[in-house]
Amino acid sequence: xxxxxxxxxxxxxxxxxxxxxxxxxxxxxxxxxxxxxxxxxxxxxxxxxxxxxxxxxxxxxxxxxxxxxxxxxxxxxxxxxxxxxxxxxxxxxxxxxxxxxxxxxxxxxxxxxxx
Amino acid sequence: xxxxxxxxxxxxxxxxxxxxxxxxxxxxxxxxxxxxxxxxxxxxxxxxxxxxxxxxxxxxxxxxxxxxxxxxxxxxxxxxxxxxxxxxxxxxxxxxxxxxxxxxxxxxxxxxxxxx
Numbered sequence: 001x002x003x004x005x006x007x008x009x010x011x012x013x014x015x016x017x018x019x020x021x022x023x024x025x026x027x028x029x030x031x032x033x034x035x036x037x038x039x040x041x042x043x044x045x046x047x048x049x050x051x052x053x054x055x056x057x058x059x060x061x062x063x064x065x066x067x068x069x070x071x072x073x074x075x076x077x078x079x080x081x082x083x084x085x086x087x088x089x090x091x092x093x094x095x096x097x098x099x100x101x102x103x104x105x106x107x108x109x110x111x112x113x114x115x
Numbered sequence: 116x117x118x119x120x121x122x123x124x125x126x127x128x129x130x131x132x133x134x135x136x137x138x139x140x141x142x143x144x145x146x147x148x149x150x151x152x153x154x155x156x157x158x159x160x161x162x163x164x165x166x167x168x169x170x171x172x173x174x175x176x177x178x179x180x181x182x183x184x185x186x187x188x189x190x191x192x193x194x195x196x197x198x199x200x201x202x203x204x205x206x207x208x209x210x211x212x213x214x215x216x217x218x219x220x221x222x223x224x225x226x227x228x229x230x231x
Contacts (some may be wrong), residue, residue, distance in 0.1 A: 034219065043206055043222035044158070045117070090158060102171060103150075103220065105158040 002027045002095045004074075006106035013081045013113050021076040021109045023091030032072045032094035035065055035105065039087045047089075050074060061085070081113045117141040120176045121207050123222035131231055133210070134170055136192045138207030146155045148208040148220060149182065158206070163171045163192065204228075 003026045013019045025031050032051055037046040048059025055067045065076045076089060091106040120139045128134050142149050150160040153167040162172040164182055181193045192221075194201055204227050 002181070036222075041224065043121075043208075043224045044220075046219035046221070049219060095160075097145075102160045102163065107157050 003091045003105050004091045004104060006089075006091055006109045008109050009107075012087075013034040013111070015083050015113050015115050016035075016080050019078050019081040019085070019111065021089050021091075021111060022047075023074045023076065023106060025072050025074060025091075025093050025100060027093055031067075033065075033067065034089045034092040034094070035059065035063070035076050036092060036105075037061075037087050038054070038090065038108075044090060047076070053105045065080045081111075083113045083115055086111055086113045117221075119203075119207055119209055119221050119223035121226050123226060124224065124230070125227045127229045127231065132180075134156075134228065135198055136191070136194075136205050136207075136228070138189055138190045138223055139188050139211030140207065141221055142188070144209035144211050144221070146170075146212070147182075147184070147209045149192045150206045150222075151188055151203040151209060152206065152225075153200075153203040161192075176219075184230050190214050194228075197228075199230050202228055202230045 005024045007022055012094050034049045035047040036045050040046050045061050048057050050057050050067045058064045063078050067074050088108045088110050092103040095102040095104045122137045133135045147164040148159050152158045160173050162176045163170045179195050183191050204225045207223045210218050210220050212218040
């Protein structure tokens with residue numbers, strides 16, 4: 001079965017420092033991976049996706065993610081964190097087992113950026 | 116930028132009552148979804164809908180749940196007889212194309228359902 005794991009419940013970063021939010025995946029076949037962000041009292045917003053091609057994927061708000069097949073990881077990164085980046089981040093994988101339009105989400109990682 | 120809108124933002128109901136959660140997907144999108152997030156837990160897939168029929172549903176989506184697109188704009192989730200464990204944030208989403216083509220899902224802000 002397809003799954004993703006986010007090993008950290010919370011990540012704390014000082015503003016201006018680089019940030020990494022970790023995600024590992026387990027899939028059969030080619031992985032289709034996504035990152036979403038959830039701000040307080042809002043729905044999930046799409047940040048970026050990996051389908052095929054370059055291992056470094058660039059997304060919204062200056063975020064990028066690095067696909068690493070050997071480590072089965074898809075970590076979210078940003079070179080310089082902003083206080084406004086504080087939110088809940090979800091990694092997701094497309095589940096191809098039952099159909100073509102279902103996402104399996106990780107448990108989420110809360111990012112706190114301190115001034 | 117077009118948005119998925121959900122109403123109400125918060126619904127409180129008594130156990131055993133029926134509730135209808137409403138969603139207006141993005142107008143040119145063809146695929147619609149409901150997900151839910153129990154407090155402190157993962158976001159879980161409930162159901163997907165295309166061409167006026169369910170294309171896939173999860174184990175959670177039992178006979179108490181139903182979805183409908185009653186007109187050209189609304190997409191509703193009905194829970195016939197609510198249980199305490201139905202308390203969660205329910206998210207509606209839509210996409211232009213299915214994930215087979217990997218177009219992203221656009222989510223609404225959610226409806227927080229509280230069953231007392």
